[in-house]
Amino acid sequence: MERIVATALQIVDEEGSDALSMRTLAQRLGSGTATLYRHFDNRAALVAHVVDRMFGVVQLDGDELHVLGWQQALRTGAHAMFDALARHRNAAPLLVEQVPVGPNAMALRERCVAVLLDSGFPPRTAAYAYATLARYVLGFAIQMNGPGGATQPDDTPLATVFESVDPSRFPATVTVAGVMPVPIEDEFSFGLELLLSGLAQLRDADPAT
Structure with a gap:
């Protein structure tokens, strides 16, 4: 079983998620x-094992997460998930096919949700918070590869692209063009902080917490 799942993940890494089939795997x-x-x-069962193997590299200790506090715990978990998907960029679309329910994915979910619950978040808010965080990570992971497994878009500074643009028509864009496009890793971290800040406000505004 271990060799089969490892080979399946190798196919995804090398050829993309669409290339994974029972026939292709058998040939390999x-x-x-x-x-x-x-x-x-079926293939769905195979995909579930492949996804869970990928999440197996995410090592998060529940006790350590509680010591960190809920914000740092979610920050650590999000970056760990993002790093795992970054190492297996072609695997991100597999997570769109089904919700990960393997033992590794369940353990990750359990530890993060437990931190939220123990920090005073109501069950519904804790569930929504983790779901949103997971979707956020997945969205950025998918962005790392464009359609058909292409790499990230050209990172040519927009200041260069807009050299011939009339600044009177797009003054705001021209003003920020020198720092665009934002590197995807920086964009991920920036958006994650906004998400955590929003959750903090939601938690503080909830009279039950």
Whole structure:
């Protein structure tokens, strides 16, 4: 099983998520598809194992997260998930196909939600907070690869692109063009801080907390 899932993830890393099929995997392993179906009922079951293997590299200790406090705990968890997806950029679309429910993904979810609950967030808010955080991370992970597995868009400074643009028509854009486009890692961190700040305000405004 371990070799099968590792090979499946290798296919995704090398050829993209669309390339992963029972037939392709069987060919890479030098076996027949019938052998794979003894372990997995269908491709969806295989994908679930591949995704969970990827999340297996995210090492977050529940006790340590509680010591950090909920904001730093979520910040640490988000960056850990983003880093895992960055190492397997082609795997991000697999998370769109289904909600991760493998043991590694469940453990990650459990630890983050537990921190929120123990910090006074009501169950509904804690659930929404983690779901939003997970979707946020996934969205940025997908951005790292464009359609068809292309790399990030050209990072040519917009100041260069807009050299011939009439500043009287787009004055605000020209003003900030020198610092654009924002590196995706910086954009991720900036947006994450906004998300955490919003959650802090929501928590402080809730009379139950």
